[in-house]
Amino acid sequence: MGDNWGFVLAAYALAAIVLTGYWRHLVRRERELNAPVAGHPPGAPGAPPRQQ
Amino acid sequence: MTRVLGWLAALALLAGLGMAFAVAPREATQGTVQRIMYVHVPSVWVAYCAFVVVFVASIAYLATRAEAADRLAHASAEVGVLFTGLTIATGSIWGKPTWGTWWTWDARLTSVAVLFVMYVGYLLLRGMIDEGERAARYAAVLGVVAALNIPLVHFSVLWWRTLHQPPSLMKPGPSSMPPVIVRALLVNFAAFALLYLYFVAKRVRLLRLEGEAGA
Secondary structure: OOOOHHHHHHHHHHHHHHHHHHHHHHHHHHHHHHOOOOOOOOOOOOOOOOOO | OHHHHHHHHHHHHHHHHHHHHHHOOOEOOOEHHHHHHHHHHHHHHHHHHHHHHHHHHHHHHHHHOOHHHHHHHHHHHHHHHHHHHHHHHHHHHHHHHHHOOOOOOOHHHHHHHHHHHHHHHHHHHHHHOOOHHHHHHHHHHHHHHHOOHHHHHHHHHHHOOOOOOOOOOOOOOOOOOOHHHHHHHHHHHHHHHHHHHHHHHHHHHHHHHHHHHHO
16 A cells, blocks of 8 residues: 555644634633723723633 | 743753654654654543543543543643644555555544544533533533543544554553663653643633633
């Protein structure tokens, strides 16, 4: 059987894209939740909770 | 703590890549394409672990109604779906050069597909119900029921005639793989397990923040 490097690279590239994509999604969502809402300074009523 | 886990996972993934490409030998029968195993097999093991965590956390939620248990089940299900999807995709890529097909409805592949759909359903169920406590309760019941599919997936290659090979490591008796391949596999499993812990810790925290923001 040939070496099929293309399949190996495809599998590892796919894993890298999927895992990095999910990590970026989590980081972006965390940033959104920690960002202060306009008109509500951090810590004020109505403002989202801050990172501890 | 979460950041430390993230760095540990990143370092372990690099070590795993080193083991898969520099340390583990080229497999005699399949050639280089067998190296897909170092991402495919750890993915499914981590998915199994993730769904066992969903099972245990769901039982804990039903017994105690603790929101922390519900958040853990939710986060673990989401990350488990991610790793199951990765298992199916990398398995399909491995299947084409070795079996000559991207997909076949054999017992292992079909049972993994059913497992994937069940936990996607679990996540959809959570999203469809607005009332938090009811969503958590229904999801917990599904989280317990869906776990029954895990042994079915694992033993499907032993109970039925399948194209998929039987387990080489997670089976009674000694491994049929050379020790260097087993070591490479275990390093990659450790890396994926650390990544799972990092993702779950981060997702649990996000769920708590989302709950507080919505309250």
